[in-house]
Amino acid sequence: MSMICILDYGSGNVRSVYNRVSQIADCKVSNEKNDIVNSQHLIIPGVGSFGASMKQISNKFPLDVLFSEIAKGKPVLGICVGMQVLSEKGLEFYEEQGLGLVSGVVRKINSEELVLPHVGWNNLINIRECPLTLGITEEDDFYFVHSYRIDRISPEFIVSEAEYGEVFPAIIRRNNLYGVQFHPEKSQEAGFKILRNFVNIK
């Protein structure tokens, strides 16, 4: 069974991610160097604000270890804010540097007359083929809860989008680095499919 390491930096959804992923893989919640190095996959959970999450990540993660594992090609999945922090910077409350692993900045959704946050079930659009989207169609709904989105990311990194007032990236990928704006751990069967696809990435 492959070992998944769910990075622990105090994010509110660590437990939910663990509950779901542990049904399909051996997994551990940790930010220890050994666990990160010995795992086959890494998950960066996330919920809440970009700035607060980045602060926790900078304080609690061995970032050099994380970067070197990513460089070696280990599959990584960022969830919600865990995806947003992969970008260059966030513009929530104040400007905050991200991990800079993909291009792009995180800014508030321009939702027109729609209320924020974008809370609830929404489907994906413009789905491109990728290991994460195997078996996923526009009929599948996922649970979203966020007011911010990645913007100005290189189009080649966008695997799928969603629409709420405007169209924004819902799944991103750069080589072995994956990110989802929604919460697969809270998205019943469709979300389970995404997590299974991720675990199956070699």
Place this chain on the structure above:
Amino acid sequence: MKKNRVIPIVLFKNGFVVQSKEFSEYRNLGNPFDSIRRLSEWGADEICFIDISSNQDSNLRSDLSRKSSTEYLEVLREVSRISFMPLSSGGGIKTIEDIELRIRNGADKVIINSAIFESLSFVEEAIHTFGSQCIIASLDVKRFESELSIFSNGGKVHEKQDILKLIDKLQDLGIGELLINSIDRDGKKTGYDLELAETIASIVKVPLIICGGAGEWEHLAEVLRIKKVDAVAAANIFQHVDQSVYLAHRYLYNSGIPVRKPKLLELK
């Protein structure tokens, strides 16, 4: 397209799921774990799980100082292991520690009600600590002639505040969602207070959940047709009908309301 949500509310009182009528009569409906498991299998979009347990001596002061029952937290933890959908926890939340405890035991969001009237700075601190997405402000509303009045502490205390001004304040503080419950319609099965829903919808800037009075699926449709009502919540109707959430989704879907495709799930 973003879908409207159908949210069953599960009331937990001293170990059991109960049905409520006008916030005063309660009837035992059985085991909370089984109940939430079923709702989850029927495809609920989300569940609000609310602790309304009281101490044996349930005068107002002891009610206010009540700590979350360990029994409730245990059930919450168990339920979060099997229901892979958003789970909101409410009832008796007064402190930041209360919120932490709920989240640590599996809640994704918390519902704050009476504590709003003790101090708005608590609401602000909660938002700051856990993020807007985590905080649902809930107001219980009763009509006096045509006036809308807010009640706290399970409908016991009349709060003399203007509801629209209060909602504005809460929105400015950064609450993530607003849950409006009609005490008059609670348990009546006569339909939602549509006028109330429209009044609130006209000023709302966050997702709005309307609750109180559902007796048939058309009632859900009526309230979801109001612009800016994001979600519809109900307790009793989802407990009494087999495959309730599935049937609600099917009715709404066929009525052209944007909801998730009706589906029965097999939980593993």
